[in-house]
Structure formats: C-alpha cells, structure tokens
Amino acid sequence: MATEQFDVVVIGSGPAGEGAALTAAKSHRSVAIVERYFEVGGGCTHWGTIPSKALRHAVKILHDLRRNPLLREFHDASKLTYPQLLASAGKVIEAQVASRRRFYERNRVPVLFGEASFVDANTLEIQPPTGKPTRISGKHIVIAAGSRPYHPPEVDFSHERIRDSDSILRYDQHPFSVTIYGAGVIGCEYASIFINLGAKVTLVNTHDRLLSFLDDEIAEALSYHLREQGCVIRHNEQFKALEARERDVVLHLESGRKIKSDLLLWANGRTGNSDKLKLDRVGLKANSRGQVEVNQHYQTAVPHIYAVGDIVGPPALASAAYVQGSHAVQHMLDPSIAPHSTATIPSGIYTIPEISSIGRTERELQEAKVPYEVGHCSFKNLxxxxxxxxRVGVLKIIFHAETMQVLGVHCFGDNASEIVHIGQTVMAGSNNDIRYFTQTTFNYPTMAEAYRVAAYNGINRLT
Incomplete structure (x- = not known):
C-alpha cells in the first residue's frame, strides 16, 4: 500500500484543525487534513456552535417580535414552531462549509474523507465511507478530532423524547415542556432558547450555583433573569433514573423529586473523539472522558504528535481551538516560542441575553488578596x-486599586460577546489602565459608552 508523505497531517477539520492546517500551509509546509464527516467544518459547523447559535438568533428575533409594540402587525410570525426556526440554520451552515472549503482549496490543502487511525507514530490509515483504506504519513501529526455529548450507559438516547445537544437540533416537534439535565454552558443556552419559545423549562443543576467559573455577580444575574422568564432551576440534584414513555419522559432524581416533560435534553458533559484513533499503537492513552493530555505547547507524550481543541478538554471553545491549532504548528516551526496562554481568551455564552467575560473574577482576586475596585454600568441607563x-444587562470592570490596571471585564446583556472585545484589547495593550476609558471618545449613542460610565463609576469609589 503506497503511503503519501506530508510535513503535517491534521485529524479533524473543525476550528482547531483548520487553525493548524492553514498555519502550516501558510508557512509553506505540505499539509493534509483528514475529516470523517462528508463535509469540512467539524462539529462546530454542523451540529454545535453554528446551528445552535443560528437557532438562538432566530428565537431572539421571535422574542423581539412578541414584545415590540411597533411590530404587532407581524403577530403571525410569533407562532413559528421549533422545527421552522431550526430550518433557518441551514443556509448559515452551507455558507460556512463553502467558505471553509475555499480556504483549503486556496491554500492547496487536500481534504481526505474517512475515519483516521494510527498505524504507527508517523502513519495514519484512512477508512473512507466506501472502498479500501489508504495510508498517509506525516513528520508531525495534529489530533483535532473534537468531542461529542457524553452518553451515560443507563440513558436510552434512541428514544425520540431523549436528546443530547447534537440530536436536539434534529427534533421535529414543538415541545410544550422541556427538562434539561446539566446546567453548564450548553444547558443554560438551551434553557434560554426554549423558555423564549414559550416552553415550560426545568433546568436541573448538579452543583449549587449556575456556571461557577463566572464572576458571581454575572452568574447571579443570569439565574435571576432565567427565573424571571419562567425557568425553574433545581440546584444540587443528581440523576437516579429516566422513565421514557410514549407521550412524555420522567426524570427521577436522587432527592426523590420526579420531573415530567415532553422532552429531556441531556447536557451533562462531553467526550473526546479518541476512541477510534487507536492511540495505544503510539503509546498514548486517553482519560475516562476521551481526552488526551498535552503540555503548554499542545504536545502529547509523543513529541511530534500534538492534540488541540475539545479533545484536550477545557476551555473547549471554538475561538480557543483555532488559536490552539495555530500555536501547535508555530511550536513545530520554532520550539523556542513562549507557551500559549489562555488568560486572554474571552468566554462567550449565548443565552438571551448573552454573557461574555475575560480576565479575573472578584472571587479569584479576593482569594489572592489583590487590592481591587469595581466599576459598573447598568444598560438601562444607556x-x-x-x-x-x-435594557437588561450590566458591564462590570474590575481593576487594581493601586496600579489602575484592568484585571477583568464581565458583561451580561445584549451583544455582550461583542462588547467584551473592547476590554480585551485594552487588557492586552501597553496602556492597560482603566483611565483609558475616561480619556477616550466613544460614539454616542452606543453600547461601547458603557466602558466610560463603568470606568468613572469605579474610579469614583477609590478613597
């Protein structure tokens, strides 16, 4: 069997794989990318970020139609169903796939479709959907195989009323009531989507608060807003059993509580797609969640094999994955580069309204005994x-009380994922000083003006 040789072989064409492949190609290295799905883009494009955020956007428009008195003449649009709203994502996915296909064509990166597995430390076997397997070889290999929803063995995901975050995007009915087990990012996003569709939503959280990695004030704002919209949140609950019936599904919890609904969305964790890679052939082993251990340069225990994106675990963000893939290739080209830092990677949570943050939280600064102050701007005043x-929302700037350095920016409200980037730019620059916002002219009226208001609010608190 002939084996084609490449400088870099990338497994997976999601954001992490794309970042690695295009960085290598632009550095004049021969690159091939292997994709097991029939189109490029990975889970991000086909059954994750893009379709769920397109759905969220459609639901947001529906929400605006219902509450805006100027748009009452379009009241019939407010009767759109879940399947109809899902269909709006199709054109976005097509456009994204076409763009990514062009990226590879323009950079002369061949895409080989099929399931990849290791033969040895430099060789991969690719089994296409039909036909005989082929082999390719790479001086370096980047594993960017992504992840999938975690399926506990005791849950029957073949039942039409039990869905995960992938299969929920193929649900063909409009649910009256939804139970979501798992209150992480995905669980909170879908709680927000379904509550704005008019469904009765119960969000079951296995912890004592929502999204504990967020600043406490922002997490509390989300919790309050979900409840205001009608979402029931159950904290500190654990799964016991699931009873799937013809017309409904009943979730049994360890506390003795039973929750009945039309539909159950299991949103409790993800698993890395490492099970078919045959990692044992190169001396690698994934953990219980299918994740591969790497160092700060995304090298595995085998130095010329890298792993990036969801398959290495947190932060498991599409934005971070692209940068991880790019950094891995940069390290191949120059092993002396500094380790990749995740400190300047913003988080974006696409609830309605959105949440986005970057930098440190109040809790982290309190534990580190860092003197800090906080500036706020409520959106209702803009x-x-x-x-x-x-009007729902707040911008929160945390800064050092002595040096005035901006330490964190946290935003809850419409377009938060866009607004946070102003703070990100200042934090990454040489003039990282909260007074930058008071000395800069912002267009008026804009949401960006919140930075000036929050900065003055915080500075005025100093003694």
Missing part, C-alpha cells in the same frame, strides 16, 4: 439600550 429596548 441611551442606545433605551432605543433598542435592550
């Missing part, structure tokens, strides 16, 4: 928010 009627 002219732009009043015009758009997006």
């Amino acid at each position: 002219a732009r928010a009043q015009m758009t009627d997006e």
Whole structure:
C-alpha cells in the first residue's frame, strides 16, 4: 500500500484543525487534513456552535417580535414552531462549509474523507465511507478530532423524547415542556432558547450555583433573569433514573423529586473523539472522558504528535481551538516560542441575553488578596439600550486599586460577546489602565459608552 508523505497531517477539520492546517500551509509546509464527516467544518459547523447559535438568533428575533409594540402587525410570525426556526440554520451552515472549503482549496490543502487511525507514530490509515483504506504519513501529526455529548450507559438516547445537544437540533416537534439535565454552558443556552419559545423549562443543576467559573455577580444575574422568564432551576440534584414513555419522559432524581416533560435534553458533559484513533499503537492513552493530555505547547507524550481543541478538554471553545491549532504548528516551526496562554481568551455564552467575560473574577482576586475596585454600568441607563429596548444587562470592570490596571471585564446583556472585545484589547495593550476609558471618545449613542460610565463609576469609589 503506497503511503503519501506530508510535513503535517491534521485529524479533524473543525476550528482547531483548520487553525493548524492553514498555519502550516501558510508557512509553506505540505499539509493534509483528514475529516470523517462528508463535509469540512467539524462539529462546530454542523451540529454545535453554528446551528445552535443560528437557532438562538432566530428565537431572539421571535422574542423581539412578541414584545415590540411597533411590530404587532407581524403577530403571525410569533407562532413559528421549533422545527421552522431550526430550518433557518441551514443556509448559515452551507455558507460556512463553502467558505471553509475555499480556504483549503486556496491554500492547496487536500481534504481526505474517512475515519483516521494510527498505524504507527508517523502513519495514519484512512477508512473512507466506501472502498479500501489508504495510508498517509506525516513528520508531525495534529489530533483535532473534537468531542461529542457524553452518553451515560443507563440513558436510552434512541428514544425520540431523549436528546443530547447534537440530536436536539434534529427534533421535529414543538415541545410544550422541556427538562434539561446539566446546567453548564450548553444547558443554560438551551434553557434560554426554549423558555423564549414559550416552553415550560426545568433546568436541573448538579452543583449549587449556575456556571461557577463566572464572576458571581454575572452568574447571579443570569439565574435571576432565567427565573424571571419562567425557568425553574433545581440546584444540587443528581440523576437516579429516566422513565421514557410514549407521550412524555420522567426524570427521577436522587432527592426523590420526579420531573415530567415532553422532552429531556441531556447536557451533562462531553467526550473526546479518541476512541477510534487507536492511540495505544503510539503509546498514548486517553482519560475516562476521551481526552488526551498535552503540555503548554499542545504536545502529547509523543513529541511530534500534538492534540488541540475539545479533545484536550477545557476551555473547549471554538475561538480557543483555532488559536490552539495555530500555536501547535508555530511550536513545530520554532520550539523556542513562549507557551500559549489562555488568560486572554474571552468566554462567550449565548443565552438571551448573552454573557461574555475575560480576565479575573472578584472571587479569584479576593482569594489572592489583590487590592481591587469595581466599576459598573447598568444598560438601562444607556441611551442606545433605551432605543433598542435592550435594557437588561450590566458591564462590570474590575481593576487594581493601586496600579489602575484592568484585571477583568464581565458583561451580561445584549451583544455582550461583542462588547467584551473592547476590554480585551485594552487588557492586552501597553496602556492597560482603566483611565483609558475616561480619556477616550466613544460614539454616542452606543453600547461601547458603557466602558466610560463603568470606568468613572469605579474610579469614583477609590478613597
């Protein structure tokens, strides 16, 4: 069997694989990418980030139609069903796939479709959907195989009323009531989507608070807002059993509580797609969640084999994955580069309204005994928010009380994932000082003006 040789072989064409492949190609290295799905883009494009966020956008428009008195003439649009709203994601996915296909064509990166597995430390076997397997060889190999929803063995995911975060995007009915088990990012996003569709939603959290990695104030704002919209949140609950019936599904919890609904969405964890890679052939082993251990440069225990994206675990963000893939290839080219830092990677949570943050939280600073102060701006006080009627939200800037350095930016509200990037830019620059926001002219009226208001609010607190 002939084996084609490449400088870099990438397994997976999601954001992590794309970042690795294009960085290598632009550095004039021969690159091939292996994709087991029939199109490029990975889970991010086909059954994760893109379709779920397109769905969220459609639901947000529906929400705006219902509450805006200027749009009452379009009341029939407010009767759109879940399947109809899902269909809106199709064109976005097609456009994303076409763009990514062009990226590979323009950079002369061949895409080989099939299931990849290791033969030895430099050789992969690719089993296409039909036909005989082929082999390729790489001086370096990047594993960017992504992840999938975790399926506990005691849950029957073949039942039409039991869904995970992939199969929920193929549900063909409009649910009256939904139970979501797992209150992480995915669980909170779907709770927000279904509650704004008019469904009765119960969000079951296995911990004592929502999204504990967030700043406490922002997490509490999300919890309050979900409850205000009608979502029932059950904290500190653990799964016991699931009873799937013809017309409904009943979730049994260890506390003795039973929750009945039309649909159950299991959103409790993800598993790395490492099970078919035959890692044992190269001396590697995945953990219980299918994740591969790497160092700060994304090298595995085999130095010329790298792993990036969801398959290495947190932060498991599409944005971070692309940068991880790029960094891995940069390290191949120059092993002396500094380790990749995740400190400047923002988080984006696409609830309605959104959450986005970067930097440190109040809790982290308190534990580290760092002197800090906080500046706030409530969106309800901004002219732009009043015009758009997006008054729910707050921008929070945390800064060092002595050096004035911005330490964290946390935002809850409409377009938070866009707003946070102003703070990110200042934090990454040489003039990282909260007074930058008071000395800069912002367009008026804008949401960006929140930075000036929050900065003055915080500075005025100093003694």
